[in-house]
Amino acid sequence: MCRIVLLVSALFCFDALAAEVQVAVAANFAAPMKQIATQFEQISGHKANLSVGATGKFYAQIKNGAPFDILLSADQATPTLLVQEQSALAGSQFTYAIGKLALWSANPTLVDGRGAVLKQGSFAHLAIASPKQAPYGAAAMEVLTALNLNTSIAPKLVQGENIGQTYSFISTGNAELGFVALSQIWENNTLKSGSYWLVPDNLYSPIRQDAVLLKHGKDNPAAAALLAFLKTDKARAIMQSFGYQF
Incomplete structure (x- = not known):
């Protein structure tokens, strides 16, 4: 039990250390992310501020200095490009869901x-x-x-x-x-x-949706905590209820 408490404490800051994270969310992921954000806030004490829109537009905004900490993209290509351009942190990118x-x-x-x-x-x-x-x-x-x-x-x-x-x-x-x-x-x-x-999977390429930590959020504990939370069973259960795969 003590080990579990220590693990949770390592992943999530509590109210005394609460911070805010600015999240750019692909439009298709808006509904599940609202539920995930609610659970994240209850567990961590951090607050997730969500902006919903098109991945392509978010890319342009990020390149123009928009203060987002995390991008939850509708594809893999955009986060990969942001990492290559050093607008996002290498090693932070991962597929959080596969869309249908x-x-x-x-x-x-x-x-x-x-x-x-x-x-x-x-x-x-x-x-x-x-x-x-x-x-x-x-x-x-x-x-x-x-x-x-x-x-x-x-x-x-x-x-x-x-x-x-x-x-x-x-x-x-x-x-x-x-x-x-x-x-x-x-x-x-x-x-x-x-x-x-x-639509059957064989009629289109897999829609792998990647998350990435943006340069603006590299020192934000709430950003790191949210990315960790997206990999938990709690978050994935919400995603699955909306039809996403992994």
Whole structure:
């Protein structure tokens, strides 16, 4: 028991040493990260301030001096580049989750369990995140290409700046269906609403989402504690409930 107490004490500072950590969070990871942040704050005494957005935009902001301590990216490439450019600490990067892609509609009867609706084409708009800025958008284009639908569906595509905006297009009915992160429609291992197709893994490259400690956070104990907490069973249980893998 004493060893466990010592281990927890080493990982997390308590109220007397409480600090704040500024976290840039990829839009697809917003919901689970809010729950993780709550547990982290209760256990450590530190406070996690979350900013949610597109990974590509966060990269630009970090390079322009934005005071983030941690980046929870939607890809591996961005943290790797930040490390190479010495804007993040070498050795701090790790994959915190592997995201899953889903075709989703707010209409509970539109999307079938095999995604056949895509080939039927009985819709006016299909929403995807920007393939250039959002890894989930790039994955969506991989799926359409693998199904030989990228040319025929191209006129129907509506692009969101990030996966959060893409979800909004679909949830408001501006697009009948679209590709989203499973985590946006899945909670407590259950579909929240609408209809969906869980896209098979073989149709797109794995969406490995990496965390990295940024230069601004190198001396922040709350940043180190949060990165450690993301590797714990408590944090991973939350991620799994939203459909993430490891």
